[in-house]
Amino acid sequence: MRNEQPLLEVRGVGHSYGERYGCRDVDLDLWPGEVLAVVGESGSGKTTLLGALSQRLRLTAGSVRYRLADGTVADLSELSESAVRRLWRTEWGFVHQNPADGLRMHVSAGGNVGEPLMATGWRHYGRIRAASAQWLERVEIPVDRIDDPPTTFSGGMRQRLQIARNLVVSPRLVFMDEPTSGLDVSVQARLLDLIRSLVSDLGLAVIIVTHDLAVARLISHRTLVMKDGCVIESGLTDRVLDDPQAAYTQLLVSSILQG
Amino acid sequence: MITAVTDAFETRAILAVSGVDKTFTMHLQDGQRLPVLQELAFEVNAGECVALGGVSGVGKSSILKMVYGNYAVSCGSILLRAHGRAVDIAAAGPRQVLAARHDTMGYVSQFLHCVPRVAALQIVAEPLLERGVTAGEARDRAAELLTRLAIPERLWALPPATFSGGEQQRVNIARGFVTELPLLLLDEPTASLDVRNREVVTGLIHDKRARGTAILGIFHDAEVRDAVADRVVQVETFAATAEAAV
Numbered sequence: 001m002r003n004e005q006p007l008l009e010v011r012g013v014g015h016s017y018g019e020r021y022g023c024r025d026v027d028l029d030l031w032p033g034e035v036l037a038v039v040g041e042s043g044s045g046k047t048t049l050l051g052a053l054s055q056r057l058r059l060t061a062g063s064v065r066y067r068l069a070d071g072t073v074a075d076l077s078e079l080s081e082s083a084v085r086r087l088w089r090t091e092w093g094f095v096h097q098n099p100a101d102g103l104r105m106h107v108s109a110g111g112n113v114g115e116p117l118m119a120t121g122w123r124h125y126g127r128i129r130a131a132s133a134q135w136l137e138r139v140e141i142p143v144d145r146i147d148d149p150p151t152t153f154s155g156g157m158r159q160r161l162q163i164a165r166n167l168v169v170s171p172r173l174v175f176m177d178e179p180t181s182g183l184d185v186s187v188q189a190r191l192l193d194l195i196r197s198l199v200s201d202l203g204l205a206v207i208i209v210t211h212d213l214a215v216a217r218l219i220s221h222r223t224l225v226m227k228d229g230c231v232i233e234s235g236l237t238d239r240v241l242d243d244p245q246a247a248y249t250q251l252l253v254s255s256i257l258q259g
Numbered sequence: 260m261i262t263a264v265t266d267a268f269e270t271r272a273i274l275a276v277s278g279v280d281k282t283f284t285m286h287l288q289d290g291q292r293l294p295v296l297q298e299l300a301f302e303v304n305a306g307e308c309v310a311l312g313g314v315s316g317v318g319k320s321s322i323l324k325m326v327y328g329n330y331a332v333s334c335g336s337i338l339l340r341a342h343g344r345a346v347d348i349a350a351a352g353p354r355q356v357l358a359a360r361h362d363t364m365g366y367v368s369q370f371l372h373c374v375p376r377v378a379a380l381q382i383v384a385e386p387l388l389e390r391g392v393t394a395g396e397a398r399d400r401a402a403e404l405l406t407r408l409a410i411p412e413r414l415w416a417l418p419p420a421t422f423s424g425g426e427q428q429r430v431n432i433a434r435g436f437v438t439e440l441p442l443l444l445l446d447e448p449t450a451s452l453d454v455r456n457r458e459v460v461t462g463l464i465h466d467k468r469a470r471g472t473a474i475l476g477i478f479h480d481a482e483v484r485d486a487v488a489d490r491v492v493q494v495e496t497f498a499a500t501a502e503a504a505v
């Protein structure tokens with residue numbers, strides 16, 4: 001993994017809402033197989049940063065370069081809309097905080113997982129259904145629920161289904177926005193453990209936004225701390241959490257309730 | 260990008276700590292500075308076990324955490340030499356530290372940080388799987404260590420969250436000892452163990468040394484320390500003298 005090139009090279013990235021900026025001057029590199037946590041309180045700009053990196057929000061400053069599966073490097077702002085759509089179909093995933101934003105709530109669970117496969121050209125119904133069933137099993141959803149829509153699922157199951165829908169096409173880069181924060185603590189632990197093992201089995205690169213430092217500690221290699229739209233500290237997750245250098249990071253770490 | 264990797268090294272030691280200072284700046288207490296270590300220097304060679312000595316609170320754990328990359332180093336260098344290369348952990352970037360943890364150094368903390376829901380056997384086998392050992396062999400080696408550390412087989416399939424403190428610590432030790440890395444850091448590995456298991460751990464440390472592993476550890480128990488350590492690096496109380504100098 002050491003000699004590889006970065007998957008994502010982010011330089012001076014910013015996004016402004018009119019006069020106000022949501023995030024600015026962000027530099028980062030992300031390598032294949034690496035999990036990067038972006039932490040900070042609400043309003044710190046972490047979700048704006050995720051939006052800007054994933055092209056859901058327009059960059060107002062800086063550049064994001066992405067190494068495609070074929071090895072070429074693309075400046076994301078220069079890619080055509082159809083090329084970006086192709087990235088979403090084949091190389092990228094986005095796990096929303098609210099599963100309803102990432103699922104089709106009135107389509108069956110099997111359909112939710114099968115759809116992305118169909119979008120990449122799968123045609124054989126039996127194979128699509130078998131792959132969907134396999135993924136439901138992998139995210140610990142009973143296969144006999146394959147024909148039920150997510151409206152009938154619990155919050156934890158919906159979130160696991162959203163993860164299956166994202167990972168079924170073997171993406172290379174997955175963005176996650178507070179994937180565990182709407183869930184009960186016991187459900188959170190199960191989901192985190194699932195994300196952790198899938199990420200390492202599949203060698204995914206992940207950028208995960210979370211306000212929960214325990215989540216960052218459990219699944220990320222590196223952590224960025226944001227405040228007022230800027231990155232104020234970054235480094236190895238252990239180092240940032242065990243020996244925080246910035247005043248604000250020390251405040252965040254000292255505010256954790258010890259479990 | 261900062262490059263902390265060099266091909267040149269003057270020392271044979273696996274670990275060479277030199278001129279290391281550690282000062283904590285506590286921003287929440289009006290930026291109070293808490294100097295803990297100054298001008299720390301020592302080396303650990305292959306096949307040698309070095310104990311860190313000194314009173315409680317003197318910074319022994321901080322030293323292990325700096326070597327492992329959990330704590331930032333205020334100044335000085337921590338040279339880790341293995342596989343024909345040297346890395347200065349004090350200056351290395353996150354990916355270099357992760358690579359050093361993968362290839363060069365292991366760490367047994369005082370407590371097991373459990374991942375919920377993962378079985379004891381899996382927790383011990385994981386470091387081997389991450390290094391490309393086949394699932395079968397990883398399981399066999401994990402089972403062998405758990406047996407040696409007297410964890411009953413009926414517990415192997417259970418997550419250690421419900422185990423006793425001593426059992427958790429033995430799982431933690433098994434996880435730390437299962438890999439063969441050039442440097443092993445031990446933070447009071449025998450703290451919550453009974454006499455019989457202390458002897459098992461002493462034996463494990465002897466085995467590692469005999470295979471050429473360099474070991475740096477904190478051993479509260481004088482008997483264990485005398486049994487395993489080749490020498491003791493005495494960590495001096497520094498805070499008091501620094502305050503006098505200010």
